[in-house]
Amino acid sequence: MERPEYDITIGKDGKVRVEVKGTSGKRCMEMADLIREILGQEDARSLTSEYYAPDGRVRIDTKVSRT
Numbered sequence: 035m036e037r038p039e040y041d042i043t044i045g046k047d048g049k050v051r052v053e054v055k056g057t058s059g060k061r062c063m064e065m066a067d068l069i070r071e072i073l074g075q076e077d078a079r080s081l082t083s084e085y086y087a088p089d090g091r092v093r094i095d096t097k098v099s100r101t
Contacts, residue, residue: 038065049077058087 038061041053050073054065062085070076 038062040065040069042069053082055084058084 038057039055041055043051045051052066052069052073054062054069057065066079
């Protein structure tokens with residue numbers, strides 16, 4: 035089971051920046067939405083490359099031929 039991490043920064047102006055790490059795609063957005071519900075209104079959202087990464091399940095097909 036994945037264990038997401040949150041990097042939360044509170045600026046001197048009181049603005050909160052949250053970065054979700056350790057998950058991707060739809061699950062990442064669910065984690066970000068959870069934090070937004072706790073903190074309140076969201077000013078902006080940007081997606082990192084981790085959002086577009088595969089969900090961690092990998093299928094590898096191999097074929098071995100002997101000649």
